[in-house]
Amino acid sequence: xxxxxxxxxxxxxxxxxxxxxxxxxxxxxxxxxxxxxxxxxxxxxxxxxxxxxxxxxxxxxxxxxxxxxxxxxxxxxxxxxxxxxxxxxxxxxxxxxxxxxxxxxxxxxxxxxxxxxxxxxxxxxxxxxxxxxxxxxxxxxxxxxxxxxxxxxxxxxxxxxxxxxxxxxxxxxxxxxxxxxxxxxxxxxxxxxxxxxxxxxxxxxxxxxxxxxxxxxxxxxxxxxxxxxxxxxxxxxxxxxxxxxxxxxxxxxxxxxxxxxxxxxxxxxxxxxxxxxxxxxxxxxxxxxxxxxxxxxxxxxxxxxxxxxxxxxxxxxxxxxxxxxxxxxxxxxxxxxxxxxxxxxxxxxxxxxxxxxxxxxxxxxxxxxxxxxxxxxxxxxxxxxxxxxxxxxxxxxxxxxxxxxxxxxxxxxxxxxxxxxxxxxxxxxxxxxxxxxxxxxxxxxxxxxxxxxxxxxxxxxxxxxxxxxxxxxxxxxxxxxxxxxxxxxxxxxxxxxxxxxxxxxxxxxxxx
Amino acid sequence: xxxxxxxxxxxxxxxxxxxxxxxxxxxxxxxxxxxxxxxxxxxxxxxxxxxxxxxxxxxxxxxxxxxxxxxxxxxxxxxxxxxxxxxxxxxxxxxxxxxxxxxxxxxxxxxxxxxxxxxxxxxxxxxxxxxxxxxxxxxxxxxxxxxxxxxxxxxxxxxxxxxxxxxxxxxxxxxxxxxxxxxxxxxxxxxxxxxxxxxxxxxxxxxxxxxxxxxxxxxxxxxxxxxxxxxxxxxxxxxxxxxxxxxxxxxxxxxxxxxxxxxxxxxxxxxxxxxxxxxxxxxxxxxxxxxxxxxxxxxxxxxxxxxxxxxxxxxxxxxxxxxxxxxxxxxxxxxxxxxxxxxxxxxxxxxxxxxxxxxxxxxxxxxxxxxxx
Numbered sequence: 001x002x003x004x005x006x007x008x009x010x011x012x013x014x015x016x017x018x019x020x021x022x023x024x025x026x027x028x029x030x031x032x033x034x035x036x037x038x039x040x041x042x043x044x045x046x047x048x049x050x051x052x053x054x055x056x057x058x059x060x061x062x063x064x065x066x067x068x069x070x071x072x073x074x075x076x077x078x079x080x081x082x083x084x085x086x087x088x089x090x091x092x093x094x095x096x097x098x099x100x101x102x103x104x105x106x107x108x109x110x111x112x113x114x115x116x117x118x119x120x121x122x123x124x125x126x127x128x129x130x131x132x133x134x135x136x137x138x139x140x141x142x143x144x145x146x147x148x149x150x151x152x153x154x155x156x157x158x159x160x161x162x163x164x165x166x167x168x169x170x171x172x173x174x175x176x177x178x179x180x181x182x183x184x185x186x187x188x189x190x191x192x193x194x195x196x197x198x199x200x201x202x203x204x205x206x207x208x209x210x211x212x213x214x215x216x217x218x219x220x221x222x223x224x225x226x227x228x229x230x231x232x233x234x235x236x237x238x239x240x241x242x243x244x245x246x247x248x249x250x251x252x253x254x255x256x257x258x259x260x261x262x263x264x265x266x267x268x269x270x271x272x273x274x275x276x277x278x279x280x281x282x283x284x285x286x287x288x289x290x291x292x293x294x295x296x297x298x299x300x301x302x303x304x305x306x307x308x309x310x311x312x313x314x315x316x317x318x319x320x321x322x323x324x325x326x327x328x329x330x331x332x333x334x335x336x337x338x339x340x341x342x343x344x345x346x347x348x349x350x351x352x353x354x355x356x357x358x359x360x361x362x363x364x365x366x367x368x369x370x371x372x373x374x375x376x377x378x379x380x381x382x383x384x385x386x387x388x389x390x391x392x393x394x395x396x397x398x399x400x401x402x403x404x405x406x407x408x409x410x411x412x413x414x415x416x417x418x419x420x421x422x423x424x425x426x427x428x429x430x431x432x433x434x435x436x437x438x439x440x441x442x443x444x445x446x447x448x449x450x451x452x453x454x455x456x457x458x459x460x461x462x463x464x465x466x467x468x469x470x471x472x473x474x475x476x477x478x479x480x481x482x483x484x485x486x487x488x489x490x491x492x493x494x495x496x497x498x499x500x501x502x503x504x505x506x507x508x509x510x511x512x
Numbered sequence: 513x514x515x516x517x518x519x520x521x522x523x524x525x526x527x528x529x530x531x532x533x534x535x536x537x538x539x540x541x542x543x544x545x546x547x548x549x550x551x552x553x554x555x556x557x558x559x560x561x562x563x564x565x566x567x568x569x570x571x572x573x574x575x576x577x578x579x580x581x582x583x584x585x586x587x588x589x590x591x592x593x594x595x596x597x598x599x600x601x602x603x604x605x606x607x608x609x610x611x612x613x614x615x616x617x618x619x620x621x622x623x624x625x626x627x628x629x630x631x632x633x634x635x636x637x638x639x640x641x642x643x644x645x646x647x648x649x650x651x652x653x654x655x656x657x658x659x660x661x662x663x664x665x666x667x668x669x670x671x672x673x674x675x676x677x678x679x680x681x682x683x684x685x686x687x688x689x690x691x692x693x694x695x696x697x698x699x700x701x702x703x704x705x706x707x708x709x710x711x712x713x714x715x716x717x718x719x720x721x722x723x724x725x726x727x728x729x730x731x732x733x734x735x736x737x738x739x740x741x742x743x744x745x746x747x748x749x750x751x752x753x754x755x756x757x758x759x760x761x762x763x764x765x766x767x768x769x770x771x772x773x774x775x776x777x778x779x780x781x782x783x784x785x786x787x788x789x790x791x792x793x794x795x796x797x798x799x800x801x802x803x804x805x806x807x808x809x810x811x812x813x814x815x816x817x818x819x820x821x822x823x824x825x826x827x828x829x830x831x832x833x834x835x836x837x838x839x840x841x842x843x844x845x846x847x848x849x850x851x852x853x854x855x856x857x858x859x860x861x862x863x864x865x866x867x868x869x870x871x872x873x874x875x876x877x878x879x880x881x882x883x884x885x
Contacts, residue, residue, distance in 0.1 A: 001726045001784050001785070002725045002726060002758075002759050002760060002784075008713060008716045008717050008722060009716075009725070009758050009759065010709070010712065010713035010716055010755075010758050010759075011713040011716075011717070013870075013871065013872040014866060014868070014870050014871070014872060014873075015706050015709070015710075015866075015870070015872070016706075016709060016710055016713050016872075019714070019717045020717075021717070021719070022717065022718050022719075048850060050707075050710045050711065050714055050849055053714065053717035053718060054714055054715060054717055054718050054721070054835075054837075054845055054847065055717075055718050055845075089850060091827075091832055091848045092832070092848050092849070092850060094848070095846070095847050095848045128718065128720065128844065128845070130719060130720070
């Protein structure tokens with residue numbers, strides 16, 4: 001009987017994608033930036049696309065008191081400002097907003113969680129939602145543990161019927177190995193690992209997902225994806241902006257924690273991993289974790305050979321003068337926090353032995369760009385005339401994550417004419433010109449996957465802890481190290497030490 | 513520019529166009545030739561240049577490639593064949609590049625029409641998928657139609673162009689059955705009901721309501737259509753075919769179907785646990801009425817006494833589909849869905865994203881063709 005199928009027989013075909021089960025999304029920190037700018041606009045977009053099932057509700061929660069109506073009005077303003085939809089359709093907003101509710105909660109006030117429980121049960125009853133719940137912690141990291149503890153104490157982590165419970169946690173997941181382990185212990189004391197969805201929004205980006213399609217959807221590149229042909233790989237996440245008024249947060253973070261520990265390690269793992277046996281979450285995540293385990297440890301006494309850092313001073317970016325980091329709001333005038341970090345990784349396995357992976361990220365660099373540059377080895381014997389700058393003429397494959405998402409293959413070709421002269425040329429594939437359709441915003445994809453129950457694009461516990469473990473020697477060395485941090489002028493590509501970092505290996509940083 | 517009939521000449525003209533564009537590009541910019549598809553557009557009869565231009569602009573922005581536009585005049589006894597080659601470029605401001613696609617326009621009249629397939633084949637860009645958009649009434653029996661559909665990996669037709677919609681659906685079904693595993697055929701009327709299908713399918717994302725799928729004992733589909741003819745609405749038939757095929761209904765062998773002067777069509781289907789009466793009602797409107805064509809209501813009656821009603825209705829302006837679930841007189845759910853009234857070029861853009869066969873469509877069509885046999 002079709003009604004006894006666990007899936008909807010009318011959907012999951014070419015034109016009708018599978019939708020998540022009816023569920024309630026509880027957003028802790030609903031008054032915060034992430035909820036306003038990303039989460040609720042993404043949920044509204046999903047609603048507009050009919051990707052949210054009939055039984056659906058959002059309960060916003062934070063310390064502040066407000067009515068359902070006040071919350072709905074505030075979210076309407078957010079959606080109008082931040083949604084990727086060109087206009088907010090008044091009819092569908094009216095329906096969508098009736099699924100929005102608000103219930104204040106404060107981990108320090110026990111009774112507020114009783115109120116939240118009552119609110120959840122009432123909403124589920126009225127909206128006919130069978131007890132499926134997605135808790136989203138859109139709060140400062142310091143609030144994670146208290147909220148999770150309260151959810152456990154009040155039994156909110158357990159479904160009364162057959163419903164599922166999931167929890168989404170944003171980065172940073174800890175600020176070092178010990179705190180990451182502690183947080184994971186607390187989360188797993190209340191939820192099972194399969195209920196925990198640790199977000200890294202880079203994984204929601206179309207072009208990051210395209211790395212898998214590119215590597216494992218073609219037979220052309222995988223044979224070359226090897227130490228025999230690749231000289232080194234550079235992974236860059238550059239920002240032209242400064243801390244944008246978030247100096248207080250950034251002081252406790254720095255480039256290594258903010259970008260490299262999470263986003264760049266994720267990209268690295270997708271570039272370096274072995275082919276998974278399937279696209280199932282377990283297979284993909286297992287291969288990513290495996291390559292992390294193969295990382296060559298950084299000896300504590302030789303951190304400077306594997307990591308450099310810097311901090312931007314005043315300079316010019318995009319034609320405007322900008323202040324230095326220490327002059328930014330909320331920043332200690334004597335701060336040692338790095339706004340630039342570069343790392344060298346080696347993977348001890350047959351595929352990658354002795355191939356360095358250079359990761360770098362920084363603020364107030366000349367442009368915003370994230371990319372992976374795979375530099376191939378030079379031909380063993382060049383029979384053509386060498387140009388002056390031969391180092392720039394190696395074959396390279398560039399995977400551009402943002403902006404101008406796409407792939408560039410750089411190779412040599414003959415210059416038309418009587419003599420045999422060669423020069424490098426680029427062959428470009430651009431998402432924007434090939435696929436005219438706009439890619440969905442990362443949070444739409446990630447929220448949908450969390451509701452559907454697909455953890456492929458989320459981080460496993462061991463992955464998080466392995467990345468922290470690898471960075472521990474660097475964090476400790478920088479904590480205890482020299483009192484001065486190298487400075488770089490805003491608008492440049494980082495400190496001089498970063499350039500020497502590669503030059504001593506006979507290589508240069510790519511200028512994207 | 514016009515060229516005589518010569519493939520080599522056509523390719524040379526295209527090459528010269530690219531060289532010309534590159535040399536004329538502003539300093540510091542570059543021209544990108546992008547190709548993701550070969551699109552053959554066949555139009556019998558006149559098509560205004562501005563309308564054609566508009567569609568080409570929209571389609572090539574999203575699906576750059578080589579477009580072969582065939583403008584056929586089958587009524588003429590005079591043999592004529594003329595080819596024009598153009599490139600369409602779109603500036604990408606941020607990148608200071610232009611993205612350009614190629615357009616080959618072939619005007620053919622009289623006996624020269626039969627030469628079209630031999631002209632099209634060598635002009636296709638190798639290794640790219642080939643789609644055929646047959647924009648006017650399909651000539652199922654004609655050689656040119658058969659040959660072009662064989663060349664294309666995917667053929668897009670529009671049953672709205674068929675004078676006899678019912679017969680057309682049967683011929684469509686035959687065409688699909690005769691095709692090989694790699695070739696696909698679709699109908700824009702199927703695309704036009706996607707939003708409706710999405711709205712209906714959404715009811716049964718709720719597990720509790722999914723239980724009613726086996727007790728749907730009545731299905732009503734209403735549509736508003738212009739023009740004469742006593743045909744049952746194709747969109748309504750496809751909607752019935754979709755539900756019937758997905759829910760594993762079987763048309764009752766002893767057909768109980770009625771087709772009378774107001775376009776009402778009813779049949780009985782057998783399902784597990786009972787039968788379902790399907791009634792398709794068509795309301796014709798005059799050309800002066802502002803009502804848009806298309807489905808206006810789909811209602812599924814379920815439950816032991818027909819107590820549960822799943823209903824989708826078009827809003828007055830047809831820009832929304834309003835769904836509701838009622839049990840007896842209680843409203844359990846109401847929701848408003850966008851009903852994107854897509855232009856022709858938008859629909860084609862969506863169709864060109866699909867490169868494979870559409871199993872749901874083929875099953876729905878098969879159900880309908882068994883019904884109207």
